[in-house]
Amino acid sequence: MISIRQHFKQSLASRLMLVFALSAAAIVLLILAIIISGFTSQWQNNVRPHLEQYLDYINDDIGNPPNIERAKKLVLRLPINIYISGPDINYSSNGSALDLSDIEFESRHRKEGKKDHSFMSSLTKQGQLIAFAESDERMLMRNTFDGYNVYYELYHDGKSAQSHKVRNWALLSLLIIFVLSFWQLRRMLRPVQDIKTGVKQMGEGNLEYRVPIRRDNDLGELAGSINQMAEQITHMLDAKRQLLLAVSHELRSPLTRAKIAVQMLEPSTNSRRLEEDLLEMENLVTDILEAERINTPHAVLNRQPLHMQKLVAGVIAQFPEHSVQLIVIGDVELPPLELDEKRMQLLLRNLLGNAICHGGESSPVPKVELAINNAELVIKVEDYGRGISREDLAHITEPFYRADISRTRDTGGSGIGLYLCKLIVEAHGGKLEISSELGKGTIITARLPI
Secondary structure (H helix, E strand, C coil), X not given: CCCHHHHHHHCHHHHHHHHHHHHHHHHHHHHHHHHHHHHHHHHHHHHHHHHHHHHHHHHHHHCCCCXXXXXHHHHHHCCCEEEEECCCCEEECCCCCCCCCCCCCEEEECCCCCXXXXXXXXXXXXXXEEEEEECCCEXXXXXXXXXXXXXXXXXXXXXXXHHHHHHHHHHHHHHHHHHHHHHHHHHHCHHHHHHHHHHHHHHCCCCCCCCCCCCCCHHHHHHHHHHHHHHHHHHHHHHHHHHHHHHHHHHHHHHHHHHHHHHCCCCCHHHXXXXXXXXXXXXXXXXXXXXXXXHCCCCCXXXXXXXXXXHHHHHHXXXXXXXXXXXECCCCCCCCEEEEHHHHHHHHHHHHHHHHHHHCCCCCCCEEEEEECCXXXXXXXXXXXXXXXXXXXXXXXXXXXXXXXCCCHHHCCCCCHHHHHHHHHHHCCCEEEEEEECCCEEEEXXXXXX
């Protein structure tokens, strides 16, 4: 499962969206800080003075000493609670005691003809002691006069509650914008994913794949160019394949005539070498035709029950005696398997021929191992010769590739053998694996599903 870090590393849309999200979050936080700071300042300078003035008007309306009947009428009309305690009064408009926990009053002496605050009106009555207190949800005013304590409680959404609302709405809006932006960005960059998939498919050899063109823009033009390139490559490969097949077919007749002519010559060293060269050319033509036949999309395998041990033993018998060692893992008779006999013979001949050719004379003889492992037939051919360099190993299964650029007979064949082996294994739904180390030898493993 891909981790989040790998996902952001691989997905362009996710990386762009992360940049946009971080930028948007920073901007939103800055705006929130400015709004909350401004709201706090407005609350202190404008909103709170009006609330205090409002409570002061209600206090004037009740009078001193307080009038209970007047207080009851005010409570019915206004969203306020009034609490009165004194020598002969103990009144609560909501029937509950006033909660003064965590409340700290600010005392203000008010005298006739003098204002303590610009928002406070002067009182004609003397001796009142006015105090205000504020919590996050309510404003309290206390009036102390001649032994009476009158409390006015006004509930409201304070600066903290307002700040929470602003923050919540801002975060919700940011989340909605983020989701919509991500959706739009994924939609805009979908052609990039199509191009990525198309390039991967074509890189794996599927030149029939075409990148869908979703919009008439730069990315759509790029997708069209990639499709056009794939078509051109397909035409070039088809032309090359047709030329190769035509040449191979045309070579068969002169090769046959040349073989007949050589056989009519007097036996000699030159005639023997000429016959070997003709045989090598004939095998090359056969391999080319077989490789192209398997490589076509409609290649058909002639599968039938096949005893691999007998087949391998028969192929080994075609080589010099004691040149290859056969090992059956588990030392048991392998069951008959549904395989193409002719192509499996060709596979084994090429693998064993390469192992003998590159195994060296003084090294232990190459060995071929047969085993059934995890519902797979495993054919492993190992030699102890020169080995293959890491640079050559990546291209060794390409057609006509040779590690030795001199292409002498002593260093190998035409370079099509392993390419043909790979095609045969893949035609059976398997996989060809090659590992090698210079000076120690090479291991070629064919894994065929049962």
